[in-house]
Structure formats: structure tokens, C-alpha cells
């Protein structure tokens with residue numbers, strides 16, 4: 001995959017940055033697309049290999065289109081798109097939620113994914129090669145009290161399926177990863193502010209460790225590799241067993257081995 005570019009939206013921090021590093025390690029040129037210029041430029045410098053940074057709000061379709069054009073002009077063809085740009089939200093009710101913040105979350109998390117998949121997907125279809133991975137969440141499978149974030153992630157998973165079918169006939173695969181809690185800067189800040197409880201978090205996983213950003217990066221790398229050539233349209237949980245444990249560990253009759 002050396003003569004190819006991997007584009008990572010939200011690549012300046014957290015899961016996106018870890019994934020940018022993983023693709024750079026494989027020899028691909030990496031293009032980091034993010035709002036955070038300082039961190040994005042620092043990462044592009046660190047990665048080397050012709051890596052570039054592009055300042056862009058993924059919520060703005062024209063800006064995404066301009067960046068897609070620029071990236072295609074400056075380096076080898078884009079074979080990988082990972083759409084990690086996103087905002088994390090706090091618990092609220094549907095009746096009282098802040099509608100301005102609600103719209104912002106949808107614009108970045110859902111529409112930002114749509115915009116990137118359209119701009120880069122159109123170019124991939126012309127070459128009939130490429131792999132796209134979006135970022136969903138464990139809460140796309142089950143409800144959490146995050147009324148903008150949670151339905152938005154469910155929508156990203158469904159969008160991923162639509163795109164998998166639409167682009168599959170052009171030889172392009174589209175999958176999603178669904179992480180559980182990953183200790184990235186926004187989650188760490190919420191823990192420090194008392195907005196997430198570590199004990200509650202750890203009590204609902206099968207494993208006693210949460211995934212690191214690198215664990216998500218490895219799953220994305222696999223989904224984009226030839227080893228996953230028969231996989232498209234899936235949302236892959238990378239969740240330390242959250243999906244298995246969350247109902248098991250809250251069984252009304254108690255959990256036998258903890259009684």
C-alpha cells in the first residue's frame with residue numbers, strides 16, 4: 001500500500017492520531033484533516049513520509065470538497081479514508097437538551113461523515129479501489145442518555161451499510177468501528193470534571209482493561225487491509241466485551257460468580 005494516501009479526519013488527536021500513526025507505520029502517506037492546526041501540523045511533521053495537514057471543518061461540505069481536491073493533487077491516490085472527526089457529548093434528556101449543541105453534534109459526527117465519504121468516495125469510485133472506515137460507538141447498539149450523540153452514531157452505522165452496498169459495485173469496502181470508552185483527551189477531561197465514573201465504566205465490561213487508541217487503530221488497519229477483503233458493511237465493536245457484559249452484569253438475579 002506504499003504508493004497510496006490514507007486520509008484521517010479528526011487525525012490530530014485521540015483515535016484519529018493513533019490511526020494516522022498506524023497507517024504511516026505501514027508506509028502509506030498520511031493526510032491529516034482536522035480543525036486543530038497546531039496538533040495536526042505537529043503530527044504531520046512527526047509522521048514524515050510526505051504527511052500533510054489540512055485545516056477543515058468536516059461539517060462544511062464545500063471545505064471538505066476543497067480539501068479532497070487538494071489532497072488528490074499533492075500526493076499518491078487516496079486508498080483509505082478514516083472518518084474520526086467527532087464530538088463527545090454529556091448526559092441530558094430529550095425534553096431539555098440544548099438544541100444548538102444537538103445540531104452541532106449531528107453536523108460534525110453524522111454530516112461530517114457523510115461529507116467526507118461523498119468527497120473521497122466519488123474519487124475512489126473513479127479508480128475502483130479504496131476502503132473507508134467510519135467511527136460509530138458501542139451505543140449505536142443500545143441506548144445511552146446522549147440524545148444527539150447516540151442516535152447520530154446509530155445513523156453512522158446505517159450510513160456505513162448504505163455506502164457498503166452503493167460503493168461495493170465499484171470495488172470499495174465501507175465498514176465502521178464501534179469503540180467503548182477510550183481514554184482520549186475529551187473523555188479524560190470528562191472524567192476529571194466528574195462527568196464519567198470510572199467504577200461504573202469498568203463494571204460493565206468483560207475485560208478489566210479498556211481499549212487504548214492504538215487498539216482501535218489496529219482494528220481500522222485490519223478493516224482497510226486485504227486481509228479483510230470479504231468484509232464490508234459491518235460495525236465492528238472494539239469494546240473490551242461491553243456488548244456481552246452490559247446486560248449479563250446487570251441481571252436482576254445477580255451474577256453467580258460475584259455473589
Ligand SMILES: NC(=O)c1ccc[n+]([C@@H]2O[C@H](COP(=O)([O-])OP(=O)(O)OC[C@H]3O[C@@H](n4cnc5c(N)ncnc54)[C@H](O)[C@@H]3O)[C@@H](O)[C@H]2O)c1
Nearest residue numbers: 010012013014015034035057058085086137179181182184
Ligand atoms: N473516546 C471514546 O471513548 C470514544 C468512544 C466511541 C467513539 N468515539 C468516537 O471516536 C471519534 C474520535 O474521538 P476521540 O475520542 O479520538 O476524540 P478527540 O477529541 O481526541 O479527537 C477528535 C478530533 O476531531 C477533531 N474535530 C472535531 N470537530 C471537528 C470538525 N468539525 N472538523 C474537523 N475536525 C474536527 C478534533 O479537533 C480532534 O482532533 C469520535 O467520532 C468519537 O465520537 C470515541
